[in-house]
Amino acid sequence: MKNRVIFIMGVSGCGKSTIGNLLSEALNIPFFDGDDYHPESNILKMSKGQALNDEDRLGWLQTLNKLAIKQLKNNSCIMVCSALKKNYRDILNDSIEDKTEWIFLHGSFEQITDRINKREGHFMPSDLLKSQFDTLEIPENAITMDVELSPDEIVNKIKNELTDKSAFGLFGLGVMGKSLCRNLANNGFKISMFNRYVEGVEENIAVNFKKDFPELSSALPFDDLLEFVTSIQKPRKIMLMVNAGKTVDIVIDDLLPHLTEGDIVIDGGNSNYNKTKERFEYLKTKNIHFIGTGVSGGEEGALKGPSIMPSGDGEAYKKVQLYLESISAKDDNNQPCCTYIGPEGSGHFVKMVHNGIEYVEMQLLAEVFSILLATGKNPDEIADVLENWKDKADSYLLNITINILQKKENNDWLVNKILDKAGNKGTGNWATIATAKLGAPSTLIASALFARYTSFYKDDRIEANKNFKTNHDMNIDISSNDLLNTYQFARIINHYQGFNLINQASKFYDWDLNLSEITRIWTAGCIIKSDLMIELVEVFKRTDSILKEETIIERIKALKPSTNKVVSHCILNELPISCLSESVNFFNGFTTENSTANLIQAQRDFFGAHTYQKIDDFSGKFYHTNWK
């Protein structure tokens, strides 16, 4: 148990001191009796038989609160105080609510009277006790103990309740949620796991999941939300692994009534970064911390160690750092692939761009695949070609592509049987929208997204194929090395554009993102881990644009001739290679000192009087010409 102040409360005669002393011994932490800290004025009043009023109590409760704060610096402690009213408890909780536990010793008026009368030499006027019961406001969220139990029983039960609390809660047991639960448990964390109950559809999900995996033996399974929340140590850390979109808001609203100030909610789904900012600000008004985090690695990564991109309140992050970093993948230097990204929704923004880069890496492999198919190779032969590329272009996606190409079903390649309509889940779309909004041209992400969209119009494609295709002979003559160079060229442009988008967003939103750290946490655990990514960790320590790095410049120069050759050859042979083509065109545009955008400015001025600037007027003055 971490540093905690355990308050034991209840009416006079309920046995607070007895239980407090026993629990102090059992947990080996100091015991303080609140009554020992009354000021002289209070003692005088009480000695005269006068009742204390709330004003008398204020200073005293504040003294106890200060004492609790002081003790928390060293250790846990037990503090006994009747604390009958909620506002007394609020004073005691002040600034440490996330570190207090409340034990309420509960009995009826008759039970307590009986207990007092049985004590030797004790007597309490019935009226005084009655007034205590009148004053008592039953606490919510306290561990409640029946005074009829024996002191030993009570102490044991309290011990269990206190130490049984989970360190971390996980909400939503889908593919990713389950993997993260097992990962947390494997890292020795006691967790609470929640999945909703939907009759006939989702029943006993958490309980059955726990049974399936021995590492979950100490995990607590729930389908009752209040029980789930109460089972977690304060300040609670609850990670949501639910579908991005409206569901996140619904879940937050369901959770809110059960949360305590200072609790931390973590959204681990692929949420839109704008929404994450809105939620962050909404929960701030409720004094609940919100951390939006990207999690990449798929099912396997989530289990064995994903790449994690948290953002939001930096102070709150420190409280969940241990958990997120423990379960994350480790880089080559054994450092966690998890780092605090920045404020607001920056973590989800970065994850969105991660997925955009992923879209492009996948599309480039699909285009390479189509070129190699056009040379007459079968999937196994293509896998062999790619296998040979590992020396220079190793990546997770290259590896799984080789596995995929080799996979057989009934003696035929499985890939050949898969319908060629590619799905998308929002992040590629949002990345394209972000690139348009921010004016940072990540053109390859757009190309990859649009290629998926085009693939989706399968019926139109079949009809268009009938209408347009002359059965011309393809005459593909491309060496494996030229193709590898082209692929590598396009990947460099992809990474340039993706990180440029992150960099422009960082400037626009004032996020102060660390590009090198972002590449570092993408060197392991995530879908776009690659040798190139490892190389970029060092590059981004020197520059924020990889196209300004000398080694990359030299490499590009070496790769470009092959790329020109391959792309032009494919176009002559009518192979669709949007992403490879665009990598060349973007680069050619980006390296053009004087472009023909001057004509566009002239046209805009001609028809819309939009004005233009001149190359030889550095004042930035705007001109308008009467062109006719």
Next chain:
Amino acid sequence: MKNRVIFIMGVSGCGKSTIGNLLSEALNIPFFDGDDYHPESNILKMSKGQALNDEDRLGWLQTLNKLAIKQLKNNSCIMVCSALKKNYRDILNDSIEDKTEWIFLHGSFEQITDRINKREGHFMPSDLLKSQFDTLEIPENAITMDVELSPDEIVNKIKNELTDKSAFGLFGLGVMGKSLCRNLANNGFKISMFNRYVEGVEENIAVNFKKDFPELSSALPFDDLLEFVTSIQKPRKIMLMVNAGKTVDIVIDDLLPHLTEGDIVIDGGNSNYNKTKERFEYLKTKNIHFIGTGVSGGEEGALKGPSIMPSGDGEAYKKVQLYLESISAKDDNNQPCCTYIGPEGSGHFVKMVHNGIEYVEMQLLAEVFSILLATGKNPDEIADVLENWKDKADSYLLNITINILQKKENNDWLVNKILDKAGNKGTGNWATIATAKLGAPSTLIASALFARYTSFYKDDRIEANKNFKTNHDMNIDISSNDLLNTYQFARIINHYQGFNLINQASKFYDWDLNLSEITRIWTAGCIIKSDLMIELVEVFKRTDSILKEETIIERIKALKPSTNKVVSHCILNELPISCLSESVNFFNGFTTENSTANLIQAQRDFFGAHTYQKIDDFSGKFYHTNWK
């Protein structure tokens, strides 16, 4: 003056009947005295000297309202009624508020008393008049006349006020607003023109503008908003030509308090279609009609006849149809290039796509320009080449490009002196976002937008040029005819994609748009008018996809070999031609029956368990494979 009910109101003795009779003669319309329509019960009460209460008045006022409605079917009329309270006037206005004019005869208690006493044989107890003044609620928005004037003076003044009203109001006198004002005036419409007053920056804009152009001699200039609104005939038609964005909302909120139910506000700026829908719904709650309309043609089009794309409430459109159609351009059959597009923000959506297509047409010309420059031609020689293309590829943008290329300044081509950083005004950006959101790949619009963005990074381009450019010899060998074919090919793809985006939006939002009508209103007046657009009017009567039209299919087949040659040649020679390239790649992808999107589906299933469908299972079942 159109059909109107002119109510003359005021306390007893103010001269309502006198003025009413004179005005009836002057305007040659019937006169009704309200007092003639009291029911027997009221007459009885009055004859006994008892005052009427509001209940007594209700039926009577409703009778007058019905009489007014009946009269409106034939003509205008004058109706006299004291109508001292606002709720009496509301009953009289019921369902005809947009067709009533109110004249208030105003005088002080002393003035009226004096008038009555001077009348022969008349006497009115002072108490009764006093109670009328107590009851009187001064009307807003009424034409107010001082009873001290002579009846002839009053009648003349009223006549002027009534017939002086404008038919149409234009708010915002920027480049486009001014051109539209002159266009409206040239078409014989009496208009009110408003521009705000900003000290030292925008002073007397409307007054000075009126002075500059003789056609505006009967136009009314304003910088006071209430005076502007009041000067327009009800239901008022007010067109906003202000900057898209927040300004539109501010202007609407400024206008609202002065508007009357049934008034029509037209937003003629390049507003976002989603915002137009929101504003439409907001104003509906205030019973104000809202029409969002695209207006294309630039400064000159706005003056001589633009293409106009209105949407919103179809019934409200009928009330502004005369004005918008009159000022619009006319097509080859002399039909107006203005048509009701559809509900909600569909007009602004269509205008947004218009601008997207325009972005591409401009970018294609810029790419053609760069290729011809690379062949060593100067702008005059390039203009000559383009001049020869008019036979096959005539368009407004081609023509202005020729003018631009020929324009000299100090014996040098002006285009050479223009800074090559292309601006954008939102619509290209929104079209790209729409294409991403709707999953309708208008890839060329995105390419053209991104080319402008890339042009904007001039400093980075200069640095990249230094770092990367080997001074390789360009060896461009492209015939003018091959280049023309490539240009034409890309333009067809551009038009295919643009109209596909409109078509997908029409289906998604249930707008039921008419593609043929949209092309028709784009055959004149607008920036993208062209011979190709004229051809598409007929094509879209037969199909909603131009790539399914036989003549287009044959043309594409004929153009494609040149296109393959030119694009691949440019890529080999490192010329940036994003749009031309993408036109080829999109087409190649779109005509591919079996794409390698199957690999992407396999990858998604491998790392994310996203599942896939199979080509031989038409049930649409989803499969998941354990790939390792």
